[in-house]
Amino acid sequence: MIPVLGTAHAFPPVSRALAEPDGLLAAGGDLSPGRLLAAYRSAVFPWFSPGDPILWWSPSQRMVLEPARVRVTRSLAKVLRNRAYHITINQAFEPVMRACAAPRGGQAGTWITDEMVAAYSELHRQGYAHSYECWQDGQLAGGLYGVAVGRMFYGESMFHRATDASKITFVSMARHLHRHGFAMVDCQMFTPHLESLGAQLISRGEFIARLEKAIHLPQPPGMWEDEFRHEPP
Secondary structure, eight states: OOOEEOSSOOOOOGGGSOTTTTTEEEEEOOOOHHHHHHHHHTTOEEOOOTTSOOEEEOOSEEEEEOGGGOOOOHHHHHHHHHTOSEEEESSSHHHHHHHHHSOOTTOSOOSOOHHHHHHHHHHHHTTOEEEEEEEETTEEEEEEEEEEETTEEEEEEEEESSTTHHHHHHHHHHHHHHHTTOOEEEEESOOHHHHHTTOEEEEHHHHHHHHHHHTTSOOOTTGGGOOOOOOOO
């Protein structure tokens, strides 16, 4: 059994998360800004299917990226050099979320519900949630969104409509965060795609130790208003 959250924003200790399914910690509550921020500061994130109760997770291993170690293959470096794209920050937050929510790969649905879009859009208005956009020929070709607390970035989802657009966005995000002193991006769960971009699994204990340092570091002023600068691949 897992606890059901009440009105308070506090979470149970993550040491109480289940081993099977790995990391399931609690259910219920809401997606208010205060609860979401409390979750991220506690190494917890929401993930649930439409129609189900809100489920909160803190898996025993966490997929993370050190921005300085983002991996750029030779073929991707060539794409980056050609610069047939334009990167922006926070110019199309909700369109990026909606694109991430679109069914893909034969899936019938998505975990990014209208409730999630509304919740993270409010975090965006409050200055915590951010999007990176990749434009090609004036069209939104790819993007990702996440939440920043201190100098910790929690990546939530990404999408692409053109070849390599999500990779371009991911590398651009990593370089931007590295330039502003972010040491870690939470990618949550393992996927081969994230591994190919340089992300790796670390233990929950290591994740929490690094998290507790990062969330208390102030963000450089104006970093989210940056005009994105191209950098050599």
